[in-house]
Amino acid sequence: MTASAPELADVQGVVxxxxxxLGLARLALLRAGDPARFRAWLAALAPQxxxxxxxxxxxxxxxxxxxxxxxxxxxxxxxxxxxxxEFLAGMTTExxxxxxxxxxxxxxxxxxxxxxxxxxxDALLMLYALDRAGRNALVEAQSAASRAHDxxxxxxxxxxxxxRREHFGFRDGIxxxxxxxxxxxxxxxxxxKAGEFLLGYRNEYGQITDRPLVPADxxxxxxxxxxxxxxxxxxxxxxxxxxxxxxLAQDVPGFWRFAERATLDPExxxxxxxxxxxxxxxxxxxxxxxxLALAPEADDPALAEANDFRYGAAGxxxxxxxxxxxxxxxDSLDPRPGSDASVAVGRRHRLIRRGRPYxxxxxxxxxxxxxxxxxxxxxxxxxxxxxTWINSPKFxxxxxxxxxxxxxxxxxxxxxTVQAEPFRWRYQGLPRFVTVRGGxxxxxxxxxALRYLAG
Amino acid sequence: MTPQxxxxxxxxxxxxxxxxxxxxxxxxxxxxxxxxxxxxxxxxGVHFGRLLVLDEATDLGGRPxxxxxxxxxxxxxxxxxxxxxxxxxxxxxLDALLGHCEDYPADASAAxxxxxxxxxxxxxxxxxxxxxxxxxxxxxxxxxxxDEIEAHLDGCPELRALPxxxxxxxxxxxxxxxxxxxxxxxxxxxxxxGWRLRRLVWLGALPLLxxxxxxxxxxxxxxxLAAFVIVLRLHELRDPxxxxxxxxxxLLELAAIxxxxxxxxxxxxxxxxxxLFRRYTARLVLFLTDYGARHLFAHANLAGVKTIHFARxxxxxxxxxxxxASSYDGxxxxxxxxxxxxxWWGLNATFSNGMxxxxxxxxxxxxxxxxxxxxxxxxxxxxxxxVWYSAYDRLTCLxxxxxxxxxxxxxGSMGAAEAARWLALL
Numbered sequence: 001m002t003a004s005a006p007e008l009a010d011v012q013g014v015v016x017x018x019x020x021x022l023g024l025a026r027l028a029l030l031r032a033g034d035p036a037r038f039r040a041w042l043a044a045l046a047p048q049x050x051x052x053x054x055x056x057x058x059x060x061x062x063x064x065x066x067x068x069x070x071x072x073x074x075x076x077x078x079x080x081x082x083x084x085x086e087f088l089a090g091m092t093t094e095x096x097x098x099x100x101x102x103x104x105x106x107x108x109x110x111x112x113x114x115x116x117x118x119x120x121x122d123a124l125l126m127l128y129a130l131d132r133a134g135r136n137a138l139v140e141a142q143s144a145a146s147r148a149h150d151x152x153x154x155x156x157x158x159x160x161x162x163x164r165r166e167h168f169g170f171r172d173g174i175x176x177x178x179x180x181x182x183x184x185x186x187x188x189x190x191x192x193k194a195g196e197f198l199l200g201y202r203n204e205y206g207q208i209t210d211r212p213l214v215p216a217d218x219x220x221x222x223x224x225x226x227x228x229x230x231x232x233x234x235x236x237x238x239x240x241x242x243x244x245x246x247x248l249a250q251d252v253p254g255f256w257r258f259a260e261r262a263t264l265d266p267e268x269x270x271x272x273x274x275x276x277x278x279x280x281x282x283x284x285x286x287x288x289x290x291x292l293a294l295a296p297e298a299d300d301p302a303l304a305e306a307n308d309f310r311y312g313a314a315g316x317x318x319x320x321x322x323x324x325x326x327x328x329x330x331d332s333l334d335p336r337p338g339s340d341a342s343v344a345v346g347r348r349h350r351l352i353r354r355g356r357p358y359x360x361x362x363x364x365x366x367x368x369x370x371x372x373x374x375x376x377x378x379x380x381x382x383x384x385x386x387x388t389w390i391n392s393p394k395f396x397x398x399x400x401x402x403x404x405x406x407x408x409x410x411x412x413x414x415x416x417t418v419q420a421e422p423f424r425w426r427y428q429g430l431p432r433f434v435t436v437r438g439g440x441x442x443x444x445x446x447x448x449a450l451r452y453l454a455g
Numbered sequence: 456m457t458p459q460x461x462x463x464x465x466x467x468x469x470x471x472x473x474x475x476x477x478x479x480x481x482x483x484x485x486x487x488x489x490x491x492x493x494x495x496x497x498x499x500g501v502h503f504g505r506l507l508v509l510d511e512a513t514d515l516g517g518r519p520x521x522x523x524x525x526x527x528x529x530x531x532x533x534x535x536x537x538x539x540x541x542x543x544x545x546x547x548x549l550d551a552l553l554g555h556c557e558d559y560p561a562d563a564s565a566a567x568x569x570x571x572x573x574x575x576x577x578x579x580x581x582x583x584x585x586x587x588x589x590x591x592x593x594x595x596x597x598x599x600x601x602d603e604i605e606a607h608l609d610g611c612p613e614l615r616a617l618p619x620x621x622x623x624x625x626x627x628x629x630x631x632x633x634x635x636x637x638x639x640x641x642x643x644x645x646x647x648x649g650w651r652l653r654r655l656v657w658l659g660a661l662p663l664l665x666x667x668x669x670x671x672x673x674x675x676x677x678x679x680l681a682a683f684v685i686v687l688r689l690h691e692l693r694d695p696x697x698x699x700x701x702x703x704x705x706l707l708e709l710a711a712i713x714x715x716x717x718x719x720x721x722x723x724x725x726x727x728x729x730x731l732f733r734r735y736t737a738r739l740v741l742f743l744t745d746y747g748a749r750h751l752f753a754h755a756n757l758a759g760v761k762t763i764h765f766a767r768x769x770x771x772x773x774x775x776x777x778x779x780a781s782s783y784d785g786x787x788x789x790x791x792x793x794x795x796x797x798x799w800w801g802l803n804a805t806f807s808n809g810m811x812x813x814x815x816x817x818x819x820x821x822x823x824x825x826x827x828x829x830x831x832x833x834x835x836x837x838x839x840x841x842v843w844y845s846a847y848d849r850l851t852c853l854x855x856x857x858x859x860x861x862x863x864x865x866x867g868s869m870g871a872a873e874a875a876r877w878l879a880l881l
Binding site: 085336387392 | 609615618707710788795825827854879881
């Protein structure tokens with residue numbers, strides 16, 4: 001039961017790297033045919049999988065599996081039962097729709113993929129490349145390999161490079177946790193135990209998160225590491241983790257139209273500065289990335305990467321309901337706002353975000369974010385954040401304010417409150433700006449687990 | 456000041472009636488406020504109400520326990536008045552439910568219904584109220600007051616140009632001139648001399664007396680404490696821990712009635728560990744829990760947790776089992792996280808006398824920090840709350856408390872800084 005440093009050679013690269021230099025990606029969901037050929041495909045893929053040892057400079061390949069994929073690879077029911085309930089039940093159960101806000105336009109029946117009547121995918125292939133030519137070559141090679149192994153593509157999407165911005169126009173991906181023992185961070189608040197993002201390690205409770213385990217006799221070759229908790233079982237989860245994928249369509253014109261109409265000047269004319277300010281307040285950062293907490297009145301590109309701040313006991317200058325504050329409230333919440341104790345509680349609800357934008361920023365085609373995140377507990381991390389912080393109209397003492405960007409507001413529209421002197425501004429009638437188009441919970445195995453699953 | 460009480464009624468079911476009762480509760484559960492059997496919303500002073508059934512079971516000694524119907528409510532005022540109100544609201548409709556219980560009279564009257572329920576009512580071992588003295592009427596009225604003030608502010612942007620005190624005066628004037636809000640010009644709770652005296656006794660005199668006696672008999676106190684710790688430790692080292700994950704079907708059944716609004720319910724039943732030591736430790740801890748709930752955590756904050764409206768522990772089956780029932784804000788995941796992150800000591804002290812709880816160290820420590828074992832334990836012991844009523848289902852505890860502070864701020868004079876702080880509540 002040692003607190004060993006993560007074995008990076010056994011961890012898939014997407015856990016530790018955002019592959020920022022590899023500007024173009026393609027995500028593809030595959031459905032397997034013959035199980036033996038599925039295993040052969042995985043065996044052939046395993047040596048190509050990018051690990052967490054070194055940040056790749058030309059291409060990267062990672063692979064994750066769904067419950068259906070694991071079963072087709074031959075994982076027995078008793079072992080399947082050791083995966084987490086959320087992963088096994090999937091994203092589209094009746095209750096999970098309430099938790100995730102996947103209702104109305106975002107209901108799984110209306111999804112482009114991953115819905116209850118869509119074919120269940122078995123694997124997610126994540127391909128990253130420097131440029132278009134690199135991606136084309138990678139996609140071509142991988143498509144040939146999957147076809148040769150009887151896999152069919154049920155969904156695929158190319159990402160676009162918006163230069164670290166998302167489609168609403170804001171700099172994205174600034175705040176990330178750092179995995180203790182692997183990554184460094186100038187902010188101690190952001191350093192999180194490895195067990196929050198990797199299975200088989202101690203988490204923020206000092207516990208080893210529930211993980212898939214295999215009886216020793218089903219791993220006679222000893223491909224898998226021993227369970228660190230000393231159960232005598234072999235750890236199928238170690239150095240693996242869970243991965244959440246969601247396709248989030250963004251209504252960019254709708255967002256800015258709302259901001260403009262809510263801030264018309266007394267003559268009824270658009271007020272560009274006021275529109276930008278409202279947009280920034282809903283996000284919690286300005287377009288440059290400068291946080292409202294440090295730049296409350298106007299954008300300040302010098303603070304574009306600024307992340308070393310807390311909201312403070314007094315609540316600070318960023319609206320309580322702003323998107324980035326809800327997604328990572330830092331020190332804002334109980335037990336003692338403004339204290340390390342509150343930061344420590346927040347550390348149990350962090351995500352490593354690996355999303356990328358899709359769709360052209362011009363024209364009328366669908367565009368949005370392929371949201372992807374990594375966490376060891378889907379329930380305590382992704383679902384908790386989505387339900388208790390993002391979607392909850394009651395977040396941090398509010399009354400009726402869901403996340404201004406993401407929440408599924410009531411039919412009459414949502415409310416966004418900007419705390420101010422002498423009294424608050426209240427914007428009502430917020431429409432839904434983000435619609436869910438698909439999603440899946442996946443298992444991102446470690447390299448040894450991949451080889452074990454490939455037989 | 457109107458106190459809040461917890462009504463708990465436990466009625467063994469006639470053999471073979473469980474399925475019918477369950478079906479009936481499902482119907483009632485679809486319309487808890489207004490149904491033909493027990494319309495909680497038609498009785499006054501009911502904050503929360505619930506009905507649930509416990510399956511037949513076998514106790515730790517192998518003896519059978521019958522299926523039982525549980526009625527619980529968090530009420531304003533006295534138990535007798537609250538129960539009478541519920542019986543009146545249900546009327547003869549109650550017979551459709553209570554007729555499945557043992558010894559229910561054939562030709563029930565209003566008086567016999569009341570007598571039947573009163574005879575089966577059990578006092579809570581510990582009862583927690585978010586804010587003692589705040590009535591249902593007050594909660595609802597103050598929510599309306601806050602809505603009206605917010606709407607008034609939206610409609611009067613010109614107020615922004617005024618200094619805080621004048622904005623506050625304008626709001627007070629608006630409230631004063633609205634006949635339907637006139638009540639708000641009076642403060643809510645009169646904390647009378649009797650209340651202050653009782654508080655002095657409970658918080659000052661009584662603990663002091665206990666301390667004096669303990670010090671006077673110091674050798675005895677220390678010996679007793681040492682003996683307790685040694686026996687406790689022996690128990691802790693050998694008590695079995697359940698690590699089973701709850702069945703997926705059980706989780707689905709629980710989840711089906713969760714997260715339909717900002718509030719949720721929780722009901723969990725478990726056996727007390729066998730033996731006199733655990734039985735009396737449980738009683739002592741729950742006595743202290745009740746004391747703490749009534750005197751230390753009587754206003755909107757349970758040791759850092761501000762999301763619990765009501766909670767109670769009630770002994771069942773001659774103290775062989777306990778039920779814990781609560782109404783809280785947010786998801787069960789966040790509720791359990793609060794248990795682990797903020798009030799772990801209290802959860803450990805009370806729940807660790809229950810069979811299978813994750814191992815504690817010296818009653819207070821470790822236990823719930825074994826996160827997933829603890830969460831699995833809670834979920835496995837949870838029973839579906841088939842009928843659950845809330846008198847203010849769109850309000851969180853934080854909303855209720857803030858609304859009360861908005862109303863309080865309408866009274867008396869304020870300086871500029873104080874008025875600015877009050878406006879920040881809106």
